[in-house]
Amino acid sequence: MDVQDFKIQWFPGHMTKARRMMETQIKLVDVVVEMLDSRIPLSSTNPMLIEVLQNKPKVVALNKTDMADPAKTDLWIQKFKNNGLAVCKIDCNTGKGVKQLITTIQEAAKPVIDKWLKKGVKNRPIRVMIVGIPNVGKSTLINRLVGKNKVVASDRPGVTRGQQWITIAKGLELLDTPGVLWPKFDDPEIGFCLAMTGAIKEDVYDRNDAVEILVERLATRYPEQLKKFYGIDFDTPDPIAIMEKIGTLRGCIKAGGVLDLNKVVQLVLRDFRTARLGRFTLDEP
Numbered sequence: 001m002d003v004q005d006f007k008i009q010w011f012p013g014h015m016t017k018a019r020r021m022m023e024t025q026i027k028l029v030d031v032v033v034e035m036l037d038s039r040i041p042l043s044s045t046n047p048m049l050i051e052v053l054q055n056k057p058k059v060v061a062l063n064k065t066d067m068a069d070p071a072k073t074d075l076w077i078q079k080f081k082n083n084g085l086a087v088c089k090i091d092c093n094t095g096k097g098v099k100q101l102i103t104t105i106q107e108a109a110k111p112v113i114d115k116w117l118k119k120g121v122k123n124r125p126i127r128v129m130i131v132g133i134p135n136v137g138k139s140t141l142i143n144r145l146v147g148k149n150k151v152v153a154s155d156r157p158g159v160t161r162g163q164q165w166i167t168i169a170k171g172l173e174l175l176d177t178p179g180v181l182w183p184k185f186d187d188p189e190i191g192f193c194l195a196m197t198g199a200i201k202e203d204v205y206d207r208n209d210a211v212e213i214l215v216e217r218l219a220t221r222y223p224e225q226l227k228k229f230y231g232i233d234f235d236t237p238d239p240i241a242i243m244e245k246i247g248t249l250r251g252c253i254k255a256g257g258v259l260d261l262n263k264v265v266q267l268v269l270r271d272f273r274t275a276r277l278g279r280f281t282l283d284e285p
């Protein structure tokens with residue numbers, strides 16, 4: 001199975017609505033935090049955001065670093081920095097890097113504060129919103145940032161009813177509802193990465209096709225981890241042969257002694273998504 005043949009059935013209707021909502025929300029903030037999945041820093045980026053940012057400062061937060069290949073994460077960080085972006089790595093499950101993220105947001109806001117000061121505006125809080133594709137960890141980050149800071153700043157005009165600003169640090173207010181960026185699927189490679197990391201629902205792609213590509217990729221880029229975890233050996237990254245070996249060892253067998261491929265697929269996917277299999281980065285820096 002070639003990744004170029006990987007297909008996602010999707011419906012573009014939602015995208016226009018999501019974009020309109022984000023345009024409205026971005027007008028209300030001073031800094032935007034774009035959350036990316038460290039396992040797929042490229043595939044979890046949405047180019048539409050640049051169009052709606054309107055020159056607002058952006059901070060990139062690479063989340064789920066606990067699940068990504070640490071060496072590749074560092075390469076990605078370097079790449080983002082080389083492109084002039086403010087970036088930090090975080091792990092929202094443990095809270096690692098979240099303090100640094102606040103500092104980075106404050107630094108990114110400095111030019112805005114200077115502009116206000118020139119106009120004589122003092123002590124105005126910096127307003128921030130978090131955006132990202134589904135399942136990247138936006139709500140987990142918001143919960144972490146809000147933590148015990150239950151203090152609700154105030155309702156502001158223009159914000160959808162029910163949305164509020166929450167003080168998360170001195171002079172820093174966060175919009176309590178994240179902006180959902182609709183993932184882009186036009187490139188099959190990106191669709192595959194989004195599918196494997198759980199950013200898109202399983203009913204819009206063929207799980208067996210996706211896992212076949214995943215096994216081939218891991219067998220090519222991370223063969224030793226794959227061999228060690230499943231206790232198997234292979235010379236060539238032939239995904240079907242590898243899945244047969246895994247299935248035999250793990251007892252994924254149907255009546256009549258036939259391999260139960262669906263069970264192997266389920267097993268590999270679970271091991272990959274829980275990072276039990278190892279820490280992997282699917283997007284090459």
Ligand code: G4P
Pocket residue numbers: 063064065066067090091092093094132133134135136137138139140141198
């Ligand atoms: P969202 O608002 O962007 O849609 O994402 P949300 O915070 O709901 O997080 C999605 C899942 O990712 C959650 O798992 C959450 O615990 C997990 N998650 C968030 N940040 C991190 C991180 O830094 N590291 C790891 N390992 N996981 C993280 P969940 O509730 O179990 O959902 P699911 O994984 O079953 O979809």
